[in-house]
Amino acid sequence: MPRFAANLSMLYPELDFLDRFEAAARDGFSAVEYLFPYEWRAPELAARLRGNGLQQVLFNAPPGDWQHGERGLAGLPGREAEFRAGVARALAYAAELDCPRIHLMAGIVPVGEERARCEATFRDNLRWAAEQAARDGRDVLIEPINQRDMPGYLLSRQDHAHAIVEALGVPHLKVQMDLYHCQIVEGDVAMKVRRYLPTGRVGHLQIAGVPARHEPDLGELNYPYLFGVIDEVAAQCGWQGWIGCEYRPGRGATPDGTSAGLQWLRSYQGR
Numbered sequence: 001m002p003r004f005a006a007n008l009s010m011l012y013p014e015l016d017f018l019d020r021f022e023a024a025a026r027d028g029f030s031a032v033e034y035l036f037p038y039e040w041r042a043p044e045l046a047a048r049l050r051g052n053g054l055q056q057v058l059f060n061a062p063p064g065d066w067q068h069g070e071r072g073l074a075g076l077p078g079r080e081a082e083f084r085a086g087v088a089r090a091l092a093y094a095a096e097l098d099c100p101r102i103h104l105m106a107g108i109v110p111v112g113e114e115r116a117r118c119e120a121t122f123r124d125n126l127r128w129a130a131e132q133a134a135r136d137g138r139d140v141l142i143e144p145i146n147q148r149d150m151p152g153y154l155l156s157r158q159d160h161a162h163a164i165v166e167a168l169g170v171p172h173l174k175v176q177m178d179l180y181h182c183q184i185v186e187g188d189v190a191m192k193v194r195r196y197l198p199t200g201r202v203g204h205l206q207i208a209g210v211p212a213r214h215e216p217d218l219g220e221l222n223y224p225y226l227f228g229v230i231d232e233v234a235a236q237c238g239w240q241g242w243i244g245c246e247y248r249p250g251r252g253a254t255p256d257g258t259s260a261g262l263q264w265l266r267s268y269q270g271r
Helices: 017-026 042-051 080-097 115-135 158-168 179-185 189-199 223-237 257-261 263-268
Strands: 003-007 031-033 055-060 101-103 139-142 173-178 202-207 242-245
Touching: 003 055, 017 031, 017 042, 017 257, 031 242, 042 055, 042 080, 055 080, 055 242, 080 101, 080 115, 101 173, 101 202, 115 139, 115 158, 115 173, 139 158, 139 202, 158 173, 158 189, 173 179, 173 189, 179 189, 179 202, 189 202, 189 223, 202 223, 223 263, 257 263
Parallel strands: 003 031, 003 242, 031 055, 055 101, 101 139, 139 173, 173 202, 202 242
Antiparallel strands: none
16 A cells, blocks of 8 residues: 655645644654755754654755745756755755655756756756765655646656666666656656656655646546556565655635545545
């Protein structure tokens, strides 16, 4: 059975962020992920994890100026020093939170910049970051993100991400495979899972309904079928990763908020 992690940046928006840990545990999650931890002190986050019996499985390195539209630094020429400082900060948080994975956002290709130069910078930065992560026994991940949600993002396709990881050939660099983005960009999601999960290059999966990024049982993807495919392939290849629930609750405003939309999870877990 897949192991699900609650994405606390998107789930439980009706609660203050630090209260979301308890809500996730109460709803049966045993792990969490979120975008960025840096607004809070690492010991406070670690206490929330311990107090609710939760494991931290993923967060992002600093993305640059998020409020002004930056979406990562890894592929931005001239920002290497800032990228490296961000990776160091992320690794320090990961040590405090005992988190095994950090997502390195590639970034939006700057206007007038050559994509080839961005990709060269991306590869150099990934090689360096993977070497730093390896010292702590952690993985760094790259994620293809669709152009509808994030226009101009450097990395959008699964085959592109896997080609980069394969070409670099460095341990501790993996792909974060979000099935929501995969469906929007490429489709044929089940076959992508069958193709890529056995390679050992997939470090993490994420899910959301398509097209509106709501609960996974809302929209065009048949997640019960896909969970069966993941189970089947994982049993064959030994994959033991997590599935992050990175969606915006869409089942109306109720006193129970996010919890009211988790029937898909309760049904799947037999609760």
